[in-house]
Amino acid sequence: MPVRLDARDPGFEAAFTTLLGGKRESAQDVNDTVAAILDDVRRRGxxxxxxxxxxxxxxxxxxxxLRVSLxxxxxxxxxxxxxxRDALALAADRIASFHGRQVPQGFSYTDQAGVRLGQRWTPVSAVGLYVPGGTAAYPSSVLMxxxxxxxxxxERVVMVVPTPGGVxxxxxxxxARMAGVDEIYRIGGAQAVGALAYGTATIAPVDKIVGPGNAYVAAAKRQVFGTVGIDMIxxxxxxxxxxxxxxDPDWIAMDLLSQAEHDAAAQSILITDDEAFADAVERAVAIQLASLSRVDIASASWRDHGAVIVxxxxxxxxxxxxxxxxxxxxELAVTDPDALAERVKHAGAIFLGRHTPEAIGDYVAGPNHVLPTSRTARFSSGLGVLDFMKRTTLVGCSPxxxxxxxxxxxxxxxxxxxxAHGLSVATRLNIPRF
Ligand SMILES: NC(=O)c1ccc[n+]([C@@H]2O[C@H](COP(=O)([O-])OP(=O)(O)OC[C@H]3O[C@@H](n4cnc5c(N)ncnc54)[C@H](O)[C@@H]3O)[C@@H](O)[C@H]2O)c1
Ligand SMILES: N[C@H](CO)Cc1c[nH]c[nH+]1
Ligand SMILES: [Zn+2]
Incomplete structure (x- = not known):
């Protein structure tokens, strides 16, 4: 059963804090395993x-x-x-249209002192895309x-994707073909992240690694940061x-399950103002769970990490x-979702109204579905064009x-x-040595 909390109870604050601090990834174990794998890949390629x-x-x-052939x-x-294929093409078009609006503009101007100043954006040269594939296949994540x-x-877009059992x-x-990926390797987990970061005889290293994955992938990205850039966790x-x-409790139940079915470590939370509705959603989840092909994963997620808050x-x-x-x-399934959305500061993506299930954003809405998890939306954003670009400033002085x-x-x-700093300026201006 998911945890049930009532914000009006005296013990709520302590229980909510426990919920927030709950470990969905056994961090130390995973970190140690990943560190050993990365070290090995760096040494033995x-x-x-x-x-x-x-x-x-x-x-x-x-x-x-290792490389998937043409x-x-x-x-x-x-x-x-x-x-x-047509559904995928529709998704690709909508994702391209949304992301086309994110392309940043540089600027240049001459200020009152006569200094030319500017900023320009250039793409990262080579990126590695992690596409998860351990327990589900994610063509949509390839596009995202x-x-x-x-x-x-x-210029060089390299994709890695695990193929359990070779499938x-x-x-x-x-x-990948639709989106113009240049190289594909059938590897996953920390070893794939290591290969992209350090390079091997077969895989040339990249400059930045982006994309979602399970706890091992997330830990590996954290650990290679610095050798390469990463997008977020x-x-x-x-x-x-x-x-x-x-x-309709059935609609909300399915929305909660749509993310629970990704991973036993996924988390689904309902906040409502009606105790009877909370009960109805819990009943609906229990019934609908049984019909899902990924029942084991979704049940574990809902049981271990789910929460209902009144x-x-x-x-x-x-x-x-x-x-x-x-x-x-x-997801804001209320009559006036905009009023609520305006008051929220931290969320990776917001879905407005009863007819906007989160799953529409996973596939075809247009914004990116690679989004910050584990409370990192407090300081980071979903994947976007800016993650593949960097800015350089320009300064030009006349005498x-x-x-x-x-x-x-x-x-x-x-x-x-x-x-020496002072002299490099002073000598040009004939200011006496200080
Ligand atoms: N946040 C997002 O934007 C987003 C988008 C899509 C998917 N996801 C998440 O991506 C994840 C996909 O997970 P997945 O497992 O299906 O695929 P995955 O590709 O992330 O992980 C599979 C790899 O994990 C490694 N691994 C598994 N068990 C291991 C162990 N015991 N020790 C060392 N390595 C091990 C293996 O190398 C395997 O190839 C899910 O958690 C899902 O929720 C997140
Ligand atoms: N919900 C996932 C991001 O957390 C993305 C995804 C891909 N396919 C289905 N869902
Ligand atoms: Zn999803």
Whole structure:
């Protein structure tokens, strides 16, 4: 059973704090395992990657088998169901259209001192996209990662995806072709993150690694940060639904289960202002769970990490609780979702109204579904074009402009005791040595 809390109870604060601090990823174990794998991949390259792939994905390969061939991609494209291909194409178009609006503009101007100043954006040259594949295939995540990378102008887009038992959903390859992925390797977990970060004989290193994954992938990304850039920590999925009693409990139950079925470590939370509605949703979850093919995963998630919270007044009480959870996905199934949304500061993505199930955002709405989890939405955002770009500033001084600013720079260099700094300006201006 999920935990049931009532915000009006005296013990609520302590219970809610416990919920927030609950460990959904056994951090130390996972970190230690991942550190050992990364170290091994850095030292032994392909040989280590192949061994871990055999151990964790039950797939024995030679180095030349790591890369998915063009022939395999052609076959996938030729055999895909046209209906599914069209759905994928619709998703790709909508994702491209949304992300096209994120492309940042540089600027340049000359200020009053006559200094030319500017800022320009350039793409990262090579990125690694992690596409999860341990327990489910994610063609949609291929699009969510690769489309913004290509919109940003990334030259080399490398995808890794685990293929447990050697099985790879052809749609993953179709999506990769559609989005313009340049290289695909059938590896996953920490070993794939290590291969992308450090490079191996077969896989050239990348500059940045993005994309979601399970606890091992999230830990590996944290640990290679610095050697490469990373986007954020997009770990096991989460949903927080704020719903009043006017909703159909079956709809809300399915929304909660839609994220629970991703991972036993996923988290689904309901906040409502009606005790009877909370009971009805819990009953509906119990019934609908049984019909899901991923019943074991969804049940474990709901039982171990699910929560139902009853508050006195949704508009007054829910936003502060939402902000403390900072959920990956926030669904506002209320009559005036905008009023509630305006009061929320921390959430990866917000879904407005009773007819906007979170799953529409997972596939076809357009915004990215790779979003910050584990309360990191307090300080980070979903994947987007900016994650594939960086900015460079430009400064240009004429002799007059240097004259206007130089003295102040020399003074500050003196104050910092950095003589060469001061002299590099002073010599150009014929200011006497200090
Ligand atoms: N936040 C997001 O935007 C977002 C989007 C899509 C999916 N997700 C999440 O991605 C995750 C996908 O997880 P998954 O497991 O299906 O696929 P995955 O590709 O993330 O992980 C599979 C890999 O995990 C490694 N692994 C598994 N058990 C291990 C162990 N005991 N020791 C070392 N390594 C081990 C293996 O190398 C395996 O290849 C889910 O948690 C889902 O919720 C998140
Ligand atoms: N809900 C996931 C992000 O947490 C994304 C996804 C992909 N496919 C289905 N769902
Ligand atoms: Zn999902």
């Amino acid at each position: 392909d040989a280590a990657v192949l061994e871990y792939t055999a151990r964790f994905d039950r797939l024995t390969l030679e180095p030349q088998g 022939g395999e991609i052609d076959t996938a494209v030729a055999t895909v169901d046209p209906d599914v 990662n690769a489309v913004p990378a290509k919109v940003a102008g990334v 790879l959903n052809p749609l993953v390859l179709v999506a 997009a770990g096991p999925s989460e949903i927080l639904v704020v719903a009043d009693a006017s909703n 508050v006195g007044d949704l508009l007054a009480d829910a936003p502060a609780l939402v902000d403390r959870v900072a959920p990956e996905h926030l 007059g402009a240097l004259g206007a600013l130089g003295r102040a720079a020399v003074r500050l260099a003196q104050a910092e005791g950095l003589e």
